[in-house]
Amino acid sequence: MDFDYDLFVIGGGSGGVRAARLTAQDGHKVALAEESRMGGTCVIRGCVPKKLMVFASEYPEAIGYARDYGWDAKVGDFDWSAFSGHMRSELDRLEGIYETNAQKAGVKIYHGRATVEDAHTVKLGNGQTRTAKHILIAAGGHPVRPDMKGGDLGMVSDDVFNLEALPRKLLIVGGGYIGCEMAGIFNGLGVETSMMIRGAQILRGFDEEARGHIADCMGRRGVTIHTGCAPVEIEKRGDRIWVKGSSGHQDEFDDILWATGRKPNTQGLIAEGVGVKLDRRGAICVDDYSRTDVPSIHAIGDVTGRVELTPVAIREGIAFHETVFRGNKTPVDHELIPTAVFTQPEMGTVGLSEEAACEQEPTLVYATAFRPMQQAFAGGEERVLFKMLVSKETDRVLGVHIVGPGAGEMIQFVGVALKMGATKADFDRTCAVHPTMAEELVTMKEPVRVLD
Known part of the structure; x- marks a missing residue:
C-alpha cells in the first residue's frame, strides 16, 4: 500500500518535533500537525516562560544582597507589561525556530487539529485525510479546573x-x-x-x-x-x-x-474502534518502546502519562526514531532522571527519596544544612540542604537531593554520576572545589542516621 507519508506526527512540542526532524533527516517523508503553537507546552506555556518569570522574580532579593555588598542599589516598581511583552516576543522567536528547523529538515507542517481515524489515517481539521505508514501521537497535556461551582x-x-x-x-x-x-x-x-x-x-x-x-x-x-x-x-x-x-x-x-493537576490531550483524538487503549486518566497505554496496541501507532510525552518532563519526551522521541526507522530497538529509559523544581529556593533531585530508599533496603543517610557564603555575608538566615542516600550493603548512591541556589545546575552532573553507578566512596575520593556549596557533595563523611 502506498502512503502519503512514512510518518505523521500529531503534536508540535519538543518530543514530536524531535522525532519528526530525525526521521525526515534520514530521508523519510514526514508530516506534523499542531493545533496550537509550535514548541508545545514547554516552550509556549510551560518551562521556558516559567523560568523567565523565575528570573524576574528573583531580582528583588538579588538587589537586596547587592546593597549588603556595597552597591548603591534599590528595588523600584516592577513593570509587568514591559516584562511580559518582552517574554512574549521571546516565545514568538522560539516558536519560529521550532517551525523553521522542522521545515529545513523536510517536515511538512499542518497548522490545525489532527485526529486518528484508523491505523494509518489521520484526519485534519479541514476534513481532509492523510495516510501514513506510522503515526506518532505527541499531543501533550493540559491543566484542569475542578468541576465545582465557581x-x-x-x-x-x-x-x-x-x-x-x-x-x-x-x-x-x-x-x-x-x-x-x-x-x-x-x-x-x-x-x-x-x-x-x-x-x-x-x-x-x-x-x-x-x-x-x-x-x-x-x-x-x-x-x-x-x-x-x-x-x-x-x-x-x-x-x-x-x-x-x-x-x-x-x-x-x-x-x-x-x-x-493535568490531563493528557486525548479527548476526541482517536476514533472509536481504532484499538488504541487509554488508562483511566485518559493517557495512552504504551509498552517500553512507546508502541500502542496498534502496531503502526506510537505515543510519546505527556500524552502517555509516564514521566511528564520535556527532556523525557525528547528522549522518547529519539528512542522511537531509533526503533522504528533505524531498526535499532531502543527501549525508553526512565531510570534515574534528574529533576529540578524551580521553587524559591529551588530543588534538584535524582534517584530515591529517603522514604523510598528505606523501603527498598538498609540505607545510610548523609545530610547537611548551612547558610551559604554569599547569603551569610549579607545577613541572610536561609539555609541550603544537601542530602545523599547510600546503600548500606553496596555503598551505591541511591539518591541525592539539593535545596538551594543553583540546585538544578548541580543535580544535572550528579545525575551523570548516579547513572554510572557511583558509590559513596567515588564521591569521597573526589577533590572538593572550594569555596562552593557543591563541595558538600564530596565532604559529607559521617551519616546522620542509619535506616535498617
Whole structure:
C-alpha cells in the first residue's frame, strides 16, 4: 500500500518535533500537525516562560544582597507589561525556530487539529485525510479546573503568561511543583500570595525532608500555606473572589490559580474502534518502546502519562526514531532522571527519596544544612540542604537531593554520576572545589542516621 507519508506526527512540542526532524533527516517523508503553537507546552506555556518569570522574580532579593555588598542599589516598581511583552516576543522567536528547523529538515507542517481515524489515517481539521505508514501521537497535556461551582472564576497555568496585569492578592490551589513554583514567582514579584493544599505538606512524592525544608523557606519568604485545606465555596464579590476552605479559613482574592493537576490531550483524538487503549486518566497505554496496541501507532510525552518532563519526551522521541526507522530497538529509559523544581529556593533531585530508599533496603543517610557564603555575608538566615542516600550493603548512591541556589545546575552532573553507578566512596575520593556549596557533595563523611 502506498502512503502519503512514512510518518505523521500529531503534536508540535519538543518530543514530536524531535522525532519528526530525525526521521525526515534520514530521508523519510514526514508530516506534523499542531493545533496550537509550535514548541508545545514547554516552550509556549510551560518551562521556558516559567523560568523567565523565575528570573524576574528573583531580582528583588538579588538587589537586596547587592546593597549588603556595597552597591548603591534599590528595588523600584516592577513593570509587568514591559516584562511580559518582552517574554512574549521571546516565545514568538522560539516558536519560529521550532517551525523553521522542522521545515529545513523536510517536515511538512499542518497548522490545525489532527485526529486518528484508523491505523494509518489521520484526519485534519479541514476534513481532509492523510495516510501514513506510522503515526506518532505527541499531543501533550493540559491543566484542569475542578468541576465545582465557581471553578471557572480561577485561571490555570496556561493563563498566567497572558495576564494583562498582576493581581494584588492571589490564591494558588494545589501544592505540586507547578503550584509551588508559581507561588515563588508571584511572591517574588510583589503579589500577596497564599496557597491551599489538601495534604499536610507541599510537593507530594518528593523527599520528605527536602519538601519540608522548602515549605519552611517559602513561609519565611512570605508565602502563606494553608495545609489540609481545599476550597469548598467560591463566590464573586464585586471585583474580588471570596473563597472558603475546608478548614474553615476564608478570604477574598483578586484571582485564583488552579494548580490541581493535568490531563493528557486525548479527548476526541482517536476514533472509536481504532484499538488504541487509554488508562483511566485518559493517557495512552504504551509498552517500553512507546508502541500502542496498534502496531503502526506510537505515543510519546505527556500524552502517555509516564514521566511528564520535556527532556523525557525528547528522549522518547529519539528512542522511537531509533526503533522504528533505524531498526535499532531502543527501549525508553526512565531510570534515574534528574529533576529540578524551580521553587524559591529551588530543588534538584535524582534517584530515591529517603522514604523510598528505606523501603527498598538498609540505607545510610548523609545530610547537611548551612547558610551559604554569599547569603551569610549579607545577613541572610536561609539555609541550603544537601542530602545523599547510600546503600548500606553496596555503598551505591541511591539518591541525592539539593535545596538551594543553583540546585538544578548541580543535580544535572550528579545525575551523570548516579547513572554510572557511583558509590559513596567515588564521591569521597573526589577533590572538593572550594569555596562552593557543591563541595558538600564530596565532604559529607559521617551519616546522620542509619535506616535498617
